[in-house]
Amino acid sequence: MKYPKDGRFGEFGGKYIPETLVPAIEELEENYLKFKDNKEFKKELDYYLKQYAGRPTPLYYAKNLSEKCGGAKIYLKREDLLHGGAHKINNTLGQALLAKKMHKKRIIAETGAGQHGVATAMACAVLGMKSEVYMGYKDTIRQKLNVSRMNMLGSKVHPVMSGSKTLKDAINEAIRDWITNVETTYYLLGSAVGPHPYPVMVRDFQSVIGNEIKVQMKKISNKTPDIIIACVGGGSNAIGTFYPLMDTNAEIIGVEAAGKGLKSKFHSATLSSGSKGVLHGMMTYLLQDKEGQISETHSISAGLDYPGVGPEHAYLKDTKRVKYHSATDAEVIDAFLTLTRTEGIIPALESAHAIAEAIKVAKISKKSESIVVTLSGRGDKDVEEVQNYLNTHDKN
Amino acid sequence: MTRIKEKFTELDAKKEKALIAYIMVGYPNENVTLAAVKGLIKGGADIIELGFPFSDPLADGPMIQNASTISLEAGTKINKFFNIVKKIRKETDIPLVLMTYTNILYHMGYPKFIAKSKKAGIDGIILPDMSVEESKEYIASAKNKIDTIFLISPNTTKSRIEKISKSSSGFLYLVAVYGTTGVKTGIQSYTLKAIKDVKKITKGKIPIGVGFGVSTPDDVRKYIKVGADAVIVGSAFLKIIKNTTQSKIESRIESFTKSLKSQTKLR
Ligand SMILES: Cc1ncc(COP(=O)(O)O)c(C=O)c1O
Numbered sequence: 001m002k003y004p005k006d007g008r009f010g011e012f013g014g015k016y017i018p019e020t021l022v023p024a025i026e027e028l029e030e031n032y033l034k035f036k037d038n039k040e041f042k043k044e045l046d047y048y049l050k051q052y053a054g055r056p057t058p059l060y061y062a063k064n065l066s067e068k069c070g071g072a073k074i075y076l077k078r079e080d081l082l083h084g085g086a087h088k089i090n091n092t093l094g095q096a097l098l099a100k101k102m103h104k105k106r107i108i109a110e111t112g113a114g115q116h117g118v119a120t121a122m123a124c125a126v127l128g129m130k131s132e133v134y135m136g137y138k139d140t141i142r143q144k145l146n147v148s149r150m151n152m153l154g155s156k157v158h159p160v161m162s163g164s165k166t167l168k169d170a171i172n173e174a175i176r177d178w179i180t181n182v183e184t185t186y187y188l189l190g191s192a193v194g195p196h197p198y199p200v201m202v203r204d205f206q207s208v209i210g211n212e213i214k215v216q217m218k219k220i221s222n223k224t225p226d227i228i229i230a231c232v233g234g235g236s237n238a239i240g241t242f243y244p245l246m247d248t249n250a251e252i253i254g255v256e257a258a259g260k261g262l263k264s265k266f267h268s269a270t271l272s273s274g275s276k277g278v279l280h281g282m283m284t285y286l287l288q289d290k291e292g293q294i295s296e297t298h299s300i301s302a303g304l305d306y307p308g309v310g311p312e313h314a315y316l317k318d319t320k321r322v323k324y325h326s327a328t329d330a331e332v333i334d335a336f337l338t339l340t341r342t343e344g345i346i347p348a349l350e351s352a353h354a355i356a357e358a359i360k361v362a363k364i365s366k367k368s369e370s371i372v373v374t375l376s377g378r379g380d381k382d383v384e385e386v387q388n389y390l391n392t393h394d395k396n
Numbered sequence: 397m398t399r400i401k402e403k404f405t406e407l408d409a410k411k412e413k414a415l416i417a418y419i420m421v422g423y424p425n426e427n428v429t430l431a432a433v434k435g436l437i438k439g440g441a442d443i444i445e446l447g448f449p450f451s452d453p454l455a456d457g458p459m460i461q462n463a464s465t466i467s468l469e470a471g472t473k474i475n476k477f478f479n480i481v482k483k484i485r486k487e488t489d490i491p492l493v494l495m496t497y498t499n500i501l502y503h504m505g506y507p508k509f510i511a512k513s514k515k516a517g518i519d520g521i522i523l524p525d526m527s528v529e530e531s532k533e534y535i536a537s538a539k540n541k542i543d544t545i546f547l548i549s550p551n552t553t554k555s556r557i558e559k560i561s562k563s564s565s566g567f568l569y570l571v572a573v574y575g576t577t578g579v580k581t582g583i584q585s586y587t588l589k590a591i592k593d594v595k596k597i598t599k600g601k602i603p604i605g606v607g608f609g610v611s612t613p614d615d616v617r618k619y620i621k622v623g624a625d626a627v628i629v630g631s632a633f634l635k636i637i638k639n640t641t642q643s644k645i646e647s648r649i650e651s652f653t654k655s656l657k658s659q660t661k662l663r
Contacts, residue, residue: 016498016525018455020549020574022556162461163452172454179455180575182551278499278525279452291474292503293451 007196010318013311015195017281020179024187029197031102036204041097048093052126053083055090055208059216059372064342069362072227072369075220076345077213079237079376086348086377087209087237088119088190094205095188096123104186107131110174112139112167112233113303113350114146115377116190121153131188132156134173136166139302145381164296167233167306171280191234192310195281199310206240213372214244221370224248227361230374231255231353232271232324233303235310237376242322243312251323254313255357257299258326266298270309271317271324279307284314300329300389301349301382327356333389335359336379348377349385399491399519400543400566403442404603404625413620413660414567416605417653418445418495418630420463421480422472423637428645432637433484435646439653441490442660445522445628448477448496455524457576459631459638474504478516485517493520493545493566498530506537513542520545520566528556528563535563545569550590557597567603567626570594572610572619578631580609588622595623616659629656 007013015025035041049055057078066074079087092109099107107129111117117133124131133150137159140147150157163169171194178187192202217225228245230238232254242252259267267273274285279294287295287307299305316322327335332349335356340346347355351374358373365371379386397405407414417436421429436444449464449472456464481492494513501509501523513521520543526534528546538544543566548557550571561568572587573580587606594604606619607628616627633649640648 014530015527016530017527018524018549018571019527019547019552019560020571022527022549023551023553162465168452172452175454176457176576180579182574276502278497278502280454281525283502283530286499288499288503292499292501293468294499 003200004196009312009315012282012284012314013196013199014283015281016278016283017195018179020182024178024182025195027102031098032197032201035098035101041101045094045097048097049090049208053089053093054081056212057081059213059220062343065339066362068342069359071362071367072365072371074358074362075225075370075372077209077241077372077374079209079374080345080347080351080378084115084119084122085380086115086119087206087240088116089122090208090240091190091202091205091236092116092119092123092188095201096120096127096129099186099188100127100129102186104184105129106181106185107188108134108174108177108185109188109190110134110167110170111190112136112170112305113301113348114139114143114150114381115303115348117155117157118146118149118153120188120190121150121155124155125153132158134158134160134170134177136160136164136170138165139167139170142385143302143381166297166302168294175280191236192239192312193234193280193282193308199282199312202236203239203243203312206236207243209237209240209374210242210244213241217370217372223370225250225372226369227251227253227365227371229253229255229354229358229361229371231304231350231376232309232313233306233350234308235313237374239310239312241374246321252321253357253361254322254324255353256324256326257301257304257353258328259298259300261328262326265295267326268297268299268305268307269326270307271313272326282308282311284311285309285317300332300385301353303348303350304353325357327353331356333386336386345375346379346383347375348379349382351376398543398566399489400443403491404567407442411662413624413662414442414603414605414626415440415616415653415657415660416443416445416607416626416628417441417633418447418628419633419637420447420449420460420467421477422449422467422470423463423634424466425470426480428637428642429480430483431646432633432649435649436653437488437490439650440657441653443491443493443626445493445495445630446481448472448474448494448500450497450500453497455576457579457631459578459634463634474500478512481516481518491519492517493522494518495522498523498526501534506534510537510542519543522547522569528560531563547571548594550574550586554597557594561598561602564602567605568594568598569628570604570606572606572608575608577608581611583615583618591619591622591624613655613659616656620660627660
């Protein structure tokens with residue numbers, strides 16, 4: 001769906017927002033439509049993406065991993081090599097530039113793993129704007145390296161003590177701030193979620209991933225990929241990967257966090273086991289109880305620990321264009337170690353969900369096939385968490 | 397005529413404006429809710445807003461967030477809520493308005509939820525995260541059954557105010573401040589201007605209620621002086637509930653309600 005004018009992907013999406021935010025959302029949409037195809041704007045963004053963030057990122061043939069699995073050739077889209085260490089910078093540069101054009105001086109953001117917070121802090125530092133980041137208290141502990149990075153970068157981090165103290169609550173608090181400071185503040189949302197136009201805008205800024213894959217794959221094999229895999233939290237790296245390749249024949253798979261298993265209550269696999277509902281300004285799939293109260297979620301990766309998902313993914317699930325699978329914490333740790341030790345690449349725990357799926361799929365695929373996996377981020381932030389997991393689970 | 401409309405007509409005849417009081421049902425338990433409602437009625441509240449807790453109340457400040465969490469932890473469920481409403485309805489004819497978030501209705505289905513509300517004795521519904529653009533099914537389900545009370549804000553444009561007031565019945569809820577419930581206190585000049593502007597646009601076709609951060613008799617008097625048809629006080633009542641021993645809640649609420657209500661009578 002190119003640009004959903006009414007903000008709907010099929011029945012999903014929309015803008016369920018407090019009235020105070022309506023003028024701000026209208027102003028945002030107006031400006032996004034004005035600048036998205038503007039030559040100057042695109043040139044400026046392109047400059048920062050190339051010279052500052054390090055685009056294009058390589059499409060790396062993971063030979064050792066492919067041989068170990070014994071099937072298709074696995075290619076890694078190396079978003080982990082971007083400035084800041086994750087795909088998040090694609091979106092924050094785009095939105096921060098837009099905010100600058102809108103003459104907004106104060107930027108707020110939410111963050112789960114801290115990668116979006118760091119990417120926001122970086123974009124704001126380089127573009128000369130002030131930023132404040134809301135982060136669930138639980139996440140400030142398990143991703144504390146990123147809290148320090150944000151502090152160093154001059155961003156103010158607000159630990160959020162309400163609810164489950166994770167990404168969902170950080171978004172609630174950011175929205176409350178936005179309602180309070182609506183006249184001065186730009187809300188820089190970090191995933192393809194929220195009220196229209198955020199899901200489509202974030203998708204567009206992240207589509208640079210899929211667009212590059214298309215060109216790179218053609219160069220390598222004169223084909224498009226046979227299988228494409230990315231992890232899904234809110235769904236920004238996934239939709240940015242999938243969208244430009246949607247009209248190819250590729251089998252497309254999004255991977256959610258199965259935590260301690262889909263049968264347990266401790267997971268974040270919204271599309272695999274959620275139901276329709278309204279949260280954070282959008283109608284989408286949610287993890288919720290029988291009465292519509294939002295469930296507490298679990299994932300070893302803070303970036304996937306969210307009970308909702310972007311509305312375009314909800315649509316792609318229902319239309320069956322994309323399959324949504326999941327990986328458990330244990331599978332993710334295995335995949336994390338496997339990639340680290342076969343290729344010398346330490347993936348973010350979020351991205352390790354996609355690796356886990358790729359390993360499963362590669363084992364049953366043909367040698368002539370190609371799998372592209374988006375490696376959305378690097379794992380420096382997670383090494384302590386993984387070490388703790390290994391210590392308590394008696395592995396190494 | 398609906399109970400809400402009747403109430404405004406009755407107050408008009410007496411040259412009074414409406415005091416609307418909000419409490420969170422089940423905070424901290426059913427008995428306190430029933431005692432608080434008694435205090436509100438004795439104190440002279442004209443309309444009672446009953447909050448049903450939602451896990452993610454993104455338009456609410458710390459006071460109502462906390463009350464929602466405690467109410468949910470104490471086991472407030474939809475059926476239990478409606479049973480409490482029925483108990484209240486048995487005792488009084490006061491208009492009762494339900495305030496919650498869209499997902500609670502969406503999840504059950506708008507028609508079913510509205511039918512249940514109506515049956516229990518609810519007269520109107522307020523959903524702070526429901527925008528008019530998304531409200532087609534909600535309004536269709538509520539038509540001729542329950543008042544749909546929409547919110548507007550000091551930054552809402554004239555054309556939107558016109559559109560929203562067409563979708564609203566009962567009253568129009570003007571959010572006094574940029575912010576969540578119960579946080580910013582004191583009177584802002586932009587609020588006073590907004591009240592006057594909105595009155596001009598709606599031309600008396602629908603009453604205007606002003607809420608968010610209204611907490612003292614002085615606030616009530618000032619908002620009414622510039623033309624508000626109703627004031628809505630919420631967090632201030634929850635604060636009393638929080639800080640008062642259970643046996644005294646009814647009388648404390650009654651006296652605070654009286655002090656607010658006294659400012660709604662035009663002299
Ligand atoms: C490295 C990385 N990958 C993925 C995600 C999940 O976000 P999304 O689903 O929007 O790509 C995050 C979020 O924090 C992240 O840091």
